[in-house]
Amino acid sequence: MRHPSLPITWKPITSGLIGLALSALTISAAAVPAEARTAPPMRHSAHHSIRYASLDACPDKNVGSIPCHTWRLDLLDGGRVPLKDAMVWPLNDKGKPNKQMQAPLSVSGDGESVAYFRTSDHRLVVREFQGRVHVMPEKVLPRGVGMDDSWVRLSQDGARLVLGYTVKDGSYRARIFDVAGARETGALPAFGMFSGFSGDGSAVLVQQDTDENTTGLAVYDTGGGELARVVPPQIVAGNVPWALSSDDRTVAFVTGSGTKARLRFYDATTDRTGGSVRFSLPSDATVEMIDWTGEHEVTLHLIRSGAVDRVTILRVDTQTGRTRVRDSYKVRAGTYTYQSCGG
Structure with missing residues (x-):
């Protein structure tokens, strides 16, 4: 089973939407409560928001297993719906078709939007939970680049979209889109790893390999303008994943494990590590994703016991280290790949 944590070589998933009930997503309007349409951003409640998306695994004589059937969305309230118009x-x-891997797909951190390539016309779209579909411009990938060399990533609120792809030298490029306007706002130059949007979607954080073979970090606004570029100390470089706050400069990361875990902070504009807070992680947990989900809150996705089918989602207060479990679940058996929503 494969679970994408960062969207460079990993795969994503998405959410069920009311309007899709009339087209490809087979969910009745009565099944979606009215409060789902007005749920506040950055907070999950027990309505039809996505918990995770997945594809089934089917046996294959050449590679063992391949993705198959239809993208399916497991929801916070226990429901499950197919997303039939996603490739x-x-x-x-x-x-x-490259049947040995899944098509790009991403769920927003709030579980309310999903980005994917549409089966009918191969267009890149973002579908809101309420049913509105935003169709991105045609030919979003350069000539000679296939979908199997690309990935997508939505911001926490689904308002911004990054489409990344691999070029011949093995580095990555990316285009940034404003979802509501269905238009490109900027592009990212060559980078080594995409770490994600800032908490409010105003910037992105990427890893930049340097000429000295060290790990660099760079922050860009959504127009592609560089806000910061720095070679961080090893304590930062050696502890991925990273998360960028809404101030477009503070990077959060985790060191240690168990009762010795610490949430640490680094300023990408001054090249200084800041304070830290002690908190407790389950002894069998590995941090797979980290997102800023509030001014003083970071959300961690944990994989338990080294098995990718057990997930715990933990909220951490960045001032006190107080933790709360937001969700915990086991991924369905027979899954080829899955992805939780982010923060």
């Missing part, structure tokens, strides 16, 4: 297999640079 299962990406097209390669020759326009042929």
